[in-house]
Amino acid sequence: MPDHDHDHVIAATFAPHDHRECAHRALDEAAARLAEQGARLTPVRRRTLEILLESHRAMGAYEVLDRLAAEGFGRQPPVAYRALEFLVTHGLAHRLQRLNAFAACLHPGHDHHPAFLICRSCDKVAEAAAAPIRDALTAVAAQGGFRVERATIEALGLCATCAAEGVA
Amino acid sequence: MPDHDHDHVIAATFAPHDHRECAHRALDEAAARLAEQGARLTPVRRRTLEILLESHRAMGAYEVLDRLAAEGFGRQPPVAYRALEFLVTHGLAHRLQRLNAFAACLHPGHDHHPAFLICRSCDKVAEAAAAPIRDALTAVAAQGGFRVERATIEALGLCATCAAEGVA
DNA sequence: AGCGATGCGTTACTTTATTACAATGCGGTT
């Protein structure tokens, strides 16, 4: 996916869209990527990803766990944490530090460390191209002799859809 | 403090320096700011800030609490959380999302929402000018119709001092 | 002195996350 599509991607997350298609495609891409890497998409892992993909919101580990338990998987925290950690490690989900929560990655393999835009009204989370932001950060840090290795960039604000609906 | 001093500020945090002077000055500035605002720097609050100022590291709420309890203050979590929240609200301390921890603000009143540079080797935390970074973030977000209200920018990496000491 | 607001301390509880260990199941070899 070329960089100039990113504005489209952000808008697509917040605007109404064919979510079935959207989730399905992400799942397919995920399966393909894992096959390449020789990693296994087991039932719990697959189901965890599907649950995250049901909405564009971030979910807490215990929210995911409740769902898994209700479907016959284990009901202890490690079940959810392990599946989530696996997904994050393989670039199929992201962890949102501000929220202590997890969200499915919508375009795995593209930019594994995007910036996150969290709408405070509808709670949806979009991924944005982090490269220009990370560049600015790296530059500022370099002036102080600091070498940036990993960056957490999360913005809280209002999405276009909620703004259009008159949310202040 | 002018913007071009920021590189100096970053380096000053990580390099050896007269920390007694550094902490003392931050405490004075804090007291002055609170006086202006008519807010009270009570004993617990003052001590909490002093504890944070002892190092340039971020401390967990319970680590602070242990110190407070040992000095005769309350030993229940709210004691620490309230003092820390007060300091954060008044711009005298920052919360680091990645670490679930708090760090004293070294130049209160300057830029209340800086970017943070966290050294993975020495654990010190420096504040960097966030304006250029936030601008890049705001621009990327705006292309997707998203209005950024608050941003969390935290970088993990290696400071100049640790790098010079040969830490990989 | 009296009053309201703020602050501090407590108890109790919720939410989030990890450690440790047993059992299962899968892939590859003999």
Next chain:
DNA sequence: AACCGCATTGTAATAAAGTAACGCATCGCT
């Protein structure tokens, strides 16, 4: 097929982080 080694899943138990609710003390004001 029988075997081995390892990843995976499940459990119990516990740690770490954060909040809610409430009473008492203290500050600042009239």
